[in-house]
Amino acid sequence: MSSPKRHRGLLFALVPSLLMLTGCWDRIEVNDVALITGAAIDKVGPNTILLSVQIFVPRTSSNNGMGGQGANVGNQASIVTSATGENIPDALSHIQEKLPRKLFWGHAEVFIFSEDIAKDGIRDEIDYLMRAPQPRERAYMYVTKGKARQMLTTQSFLERNSAEIMREISKGKLSLSVTLADLAHMLVKETGAAATPWIEMLPASAPNNYDSIPSPVNGTAIFKDGKMVGVVDEFTTRGILWIRNEIKQAVVTVNPEEKSPNSVSLRLTTSKTKIKPLIHNGIWTLDIQIRTENNALQNSTNLKLSSDPKAVKIIESAMNEDIEDRVRIALNKVQKELQADIFDFGGAFHRAYPKEWEQQKSHWEDIFPTIEVTIQPHATIQRPGLTSIKEVGIEEKPRK
Incomplete structure (x- = not known):
């Protein structure tokens, strides 16, 4: 092919492509x-x-x-x-x-x-x-x-x-x-x-x-x-977050000593919730396991967290009770009263027991309120903090 014909062919090939380079004709400033x-x-x-x-x-x-x-x-x-x-x-x-x-x-x-x-x-x-x-x-x-x-x-x-x-x-x-x-x-x-x-x-x-x-x-x-x-309310919402494994930040204050205003405040560092469904002899049950790690923020009790392992266990037990109370209140309100599965319990059973779920999913509204739920919280204190004033026995000097 001669050079002029080759150039004309190239020109004809480029012309259609130019139509695609017309710029942002439909742009909005x-x-x-x-x-x-x-x-x-x-x-x-x-x-x-x-x-x-x-x-x-x-x-x-x-x-x-x-x-x-x-x-x-x-x-x-x-x-x-x-x-x-x-x-x-x-x-x-x-x-x-x-x-x-x-x-x-x-x-x-x-x-x-x-x-x-x-x-x-x-x-x-x-x-x-x-x-x-x-x-x-x-x-x-x-x-x-x-x-x-x-x-x-x-x-x-x-x-x-x-x-x-x-x-x-x-x-x-x-x-x-x-x-x-x-x-x-x-x-x-x-x-x-x-x-x-x-x-x-x-x-x-x-x-x-x-x-x-x-x-x-x-x-x-x-x-x-x-x-x-x-x-x-807000209190029950905390229990919902525990169950849904969506709690990322929290400060939990517990009163380990009965009839005492003194308390310990803990900052949540990590939390993991696992839901384990079980169907046995036609009975549907759930086990909710909640593991948390926490740091002590303030201690107004007489418990010596920095030196007494038993005191740490007391606070961990108090936090476990707090978590269980909040989760139980959330279950009573949402599962028993409102009967709405916002926790995705149905999804947990579907994944664990696909055949049973297919057979019973049309009756889920009747099954969900009757599910027996066990709660197993396990809170640990990773950092009890430095020795507090009460722990070393420093007394406030009287003012002159």
Whole structure:
């Protein structure tokens, strides 16, 4: 082939490829995007919801002359806007009509459901959030008492907005932490039970004092067949975390001496929970083994932890009792009263006894409340700490 023909052939081959190099013709500039940092869903009618979204404001924290609802206050850097609709995409389209920028879900950190929505069922809402391409599967889920929108409008003095506060609470692993992907996975399980953090804002002790920040109450919302059937408190939530092997950080305070205000505080360093199912003669039982390692933080008792092994055993025994009490309370509330398998006991039996599970899974709702559970906590103190003042017998000198 001659050189000109070869060049023409090469040119014809390159022309189609140029069509693929037209640049970002469908790009959206960041200045044209409204970043959603959190969303709340409330019920306002039989077939109507109120969707509220918290939108990041890319400007300084000053008011800039803005007034009324949605203006930046203090160090706030967000606005909250709402619209009603039959479902989330319908309400979202009405919010979009009011904004000059295109809404973007990719930075949403939390989704909050009101108590009314949770009791009616959240399967449809979770279905949308999982189907839509933008919402993050790692966003944290919450259920709140009262209006969910109020959680987004709560002022923050430590973080940029309330969504970041709830994100940090979940990341801290001090209470139940559930992402969108976690919740969706729980809702499609054969047991049909799920749990999410329950958050409730207590009023500040001094409303006009900026040093007084509203404190969250962290409990657990229990779901069965996609609908919320009850709420447990913070104390019971600790027992749920022990069973689910999700407790990562904790400070446990025990009173080893009866009728004495003196106590020992321990910091949890590691924790491991193993659930061992057993089916024998048609009876379904479970053995929950909890092993923890702890460090002593404060000792206000007369026990000499640094020099007396018996004293260490006394504290370890007291912690074992505390763990067993919390786990037993959680079982009585969730297994016996609410009868929702948020512990995934069904999954444990399925893995250990697949044939028996296939035969009995349709009767799981009847079997689950009757399962006999034994609890075997084993707490150890790895570091009792340095010798305390009481242990060496140092007495406080009287003041002159």
